[in-house]
Amino acid sequence: MCVLCGLLLNVMAVLNTGTMVDGVAAAVGREPILQSEVIEEAGAELQSLRDSGLAPGELERQADAALRRALDRLIEYKLVYREAAGKKIEIPEKQIERRVTAIRRQYPSQEAFLKALADSGRTVDTLRDEVRKQMTALLFARAKRRQFEQEVAVTEEDIRRYYEENTEQFHHGPRVRARRIFVAAGRDPESRQEARKRAEDILDRLRKGADFAQTALDESDGPEAEDAGMMGWIQGDSLVPALRDALAQLEPGQLSDIIETDFGYHILLLEERQEAGEISLEQARAEIEPLVRRQKSDERYQRWVNTLRQQADVAAGMGAGPEQIIQRFDPVARHHDLVDDMVGAQCPKR
Known part of the structure; x- marks a missing residue:
């Protein structure tokens, strides 16, 4: 849990000052996922939380959940990108620049943005490459979901069961x-x-x-x-x-x-x-069918991602100790002093 503690401590520093002490949050094989990457991925949610006026304890709980979701997405991006590598997937430069600009806006100034990149051993060009890979993974994942949606079967019993188990959806204001x-x-x-x-x-x-x-x-x-x-x-x-x-x-x-x-x-x-009214099963059928189809295809997609995860060498810092993650990296990762940050940090018990 130490990596997560470091992430939470870094969140407000990034949002308020644009500075942070970086560290490794997870690894997929020998590829690290940095704390700064997780915070960037969760940026919109974290900014919303900052402005929410929540009590400190609730703020930390929700930030914790946002960071976990962001880390899971980044792990998924890397796993799916491995599957997409070699496929001819073109990402327009305009879309890449728009995402880089959105990340830049999470920092109070251009100088703070560049400093955060430098502190994590990255440049704007390496950030663009990371964004390109994420977008490639997203497009491949979207195609995979469409494939699963076409392949799954939705039966009459599936539709009836959904209607009976979600009656509140069909009684509405x-x-x-x-x-x-x-x-x-x-x-x-x-x-x-x-x-x-x-x-x-x-x-x-x-x-x-x-x-x-x-x-x-x-x-x-x-x-x-x-x-x-x-x-x-x-x-x-x-x-x-x-x-x-x-x-x-x-x-x-x-x-x-x-x-x-x-x-x-x-x-x-x-x-x-x-x-306001009530919708009968016959009236709801056209609405329920795509919902059940999406539900089934999402389950199949998640099983596919879980299989990729089981086949890969994944260590998430939220469930593995820093040493377990660091030992997977070659000496290049140590160049950014991430080892010292990870092993030397002492996080309070929660």
């Missing part, structure tokens, strides 16, 4: 179904101006006929981007007021204007609006 494209923005004026310009370009393309779902896959920084921007059914106060109020003004099929929040810029597409 007034609700809407919408998609979102989110453009993340930092706090500084330059970052917000760049993000605003990008959001305006996206909205202009949508108004000229670009497909919203595909654009969300390609452009959105939001957590629902992998689902083509689908936010699902929304009711009550589940959204921040700015988004809820914007949806209230839309008709099905209508695009919103750009909506600004502290975290960035949002574009919404309202797909459907429903009054």
Whole structure:
């Protein structure tokens, strides 16, 4: 657990000052995953937590969970990239630069960003290479999920069981179904101006006929981007007021204007609006089938990733001691003094 303690101690330092003492969080074979990489991957969630006003204990608990999810994703990226290596997967430079810019915005200044890279033994070019590999893995994983979705079978019994086990989903108040494209923005004026310009370009393309779902896959920084921007059914106060109020003004099929929040810029597409009511099994069938198909394909995808993990030499710092991780590396890893950071750090018991 020592690596996780170090991660938690580093989180607020990065968010507030842009500085940190780096260390190894995990390894896939002889490839290390650095603490700075985990914090970058969890950046949007950590920034949201910083502004949440949570009590220190709850803040640490949620930061802990965010870091664990980020580490799992990075391990998955490396495993899937190994499978994708050799395949002809092209990643546009524009998408790579956009992700690098999003990482840069997690730091208070360009100088803090470059210092954090240097402290972890990286450069902007090596960061771009890491981003390219992650995006390659994501595209390969997306193709794998589509393959599994096509291969799984959804039976009548599957649909009926889902309906009976999730009856609350089919008794609802007034609700809407919408998609979102989110453009993340930092706090500084330059970052917000760049993000605003990008959001305006996206909205202009949508108004000229670009497909919203595909654009969300390609452009959105939001957590629902992998689902083509689908936010699902929304009711009550589940959204921040700015988004809820914007949806209230839309008709099905209508695009919103750009909506600004502290975290960035949002574009919404309202797909459907429903009054309070109950949905019968027959009415729900078309809605349930893709949900069950996705559930089954997700389970199959996760089994595939677990198989890759079992076949690989994976050591996660949250479940293995520092020495177990460090001994997997060649002397190059020691060049960045990561061994001293890992072995010498004494973390308090929790």
